[in-house]
Amino acid sequence: MKLRQSSLAGPATALLVLLLAACSEESVEERAREAAERMKDALGPDLEAVAIAQKIDPEVVKEVQQNLTAIHEYQGEITDKLDGVTVNAIQAFQRSAGLNDDGIVNPRTRERLKEAAAKARQAPAPQPAGAT
Numbered sequence: 021m022k023l024r025q026s027s028l029a030g031p032a033t034a035l036l037v038l039l040l041a042a043c044s045e046e047s048v049e050e051r052a053r054e055a056a057e058r059m060k061d062a063l064g065p066d067l068e069a070v071a072i073a074q075k076i077d078p079e080v081v082k083e084v085q086q087n088l089t090a091i092h093e094y095q096g097e098i099t100d101k102l103d104g105v106t107v108n109a110i111q112a113f114q115r116s117a118g119l120n121d122d123g124i125v126n127p128r129t130r131e132r133l134k135e136a137a138a139k140a141r142q143a144p145a146p147q148p149a150g151a152t
Contacts, residue, residue: 071123
C-alpha cells in the first residue's frame with residue numbers, strides 16, 4: 021500500500037493505514053473507528069473552537085480587544101467579534117500572566133487584563149533612539 025504525500029500523511033495516518041492493512045475486511049471499519057477515537061482522545065479538545073464558542077457580550081469582547089491592544093498582545097481591528105486572532109491574543113496574555121491559557125474570558129482573566137492594560141497606559145511612551 022503506497023501513501024501519497026498530503027497534509028494528512030503523517031505518523032498518525034501511517035499508523036492508521038498499517039492498522040487497516042493488518043485487519044480482516046470484516047473488522048476494518050470497527051478498528052478504524054477505534055483508532056480514530058484513540059487519536060481524538062490523544063489530541064484533546066480544540067481549545068480555540070471552545071473559546072470561540074463561549075457566550076460573551078460583544079461589548080466585553082471590544083473591551084478585551086482594547087486592553088490587549090494596550091499591552092501589545094493584539095494588533096487586529098477593535099470589533100465586537102470573538103475570532104481566532106482575539107482568542108490567540110487572550111491565550112498569549114494568559115500564558116504571560118501565569119493563568120490557564122484556554123482563551124476563555126473568565127473574571128480572573130478579565131481583571132488581570134484590565135490591570136495590565138491600566139499599567140501599560142500609565143507607563144511613559146518609549147522615546148525613539150537618539151531623541152533628547
